[in-house]
Amino acid sequence: EVQLVESGGGLVQPGGSLRLSCAASGFTFSSHAMNWVRLAPGKGLEWVSHISDSAGNTVYADSVKARFTISRDNSKNTLYLQMNSLRAEDTAIYYCAKEWDGSGEYFDYWGQGTLVTVSS
């Protein structure tokens, strides 16, 4: 059974940093690209970042570029999101999402999410 379990969320002041983790199991982690997607209060889903299976390629939404860094450790089956210079508008539930086996970036498994709150 595929499982994705996020951790690391919490309350942080504007300008602060957090590192999210996503522990994966039930599939060959090193063979799948992974993503972070967020859901802000009262808003819709927003794609945040993508990392290829080997970590050779990363892509970011403009809203987080130069502030967030996605990475992965295939030996630990874990995905990360380092978030720096956090802003109030980064407040959201952050989901890690596995890309499916087919062509194109669709997400067939998601974690339950971790809440990040940026507030003073």
Place this chain on the structure above:
Amino acid sequence: EIVLTQSPATLSLSPGERATLSCRASQSVSVSLGWYQQKPGQAPRLLIYDVSNRATGIPARFSGSGSGTDFTLTISNLEPEDFAVYYCQHHYSWPLTFGGGTKVEI
């Protein structure tokens, strides 16, 4: 960036009725479009990929159509568990984007 605009924002229907949800892209995304369902407190679930293909385990009452810039998700014969928020998403180019969502409510 390709903007996906979903309409209506809210759809009020009863069980047994048909729901028709629209997703319009600011430029052509070919057939690189999918749909997700999200219920409160739950993670999204992939329903449809490449416009009209149902994901594994998705009931036949969910169907998708369209091409280019205009797409439709149809839910025939609404079941009580179908009341949720639905999002379209493209993967035609970076950045990936989602539509703003349509809430299907009773």
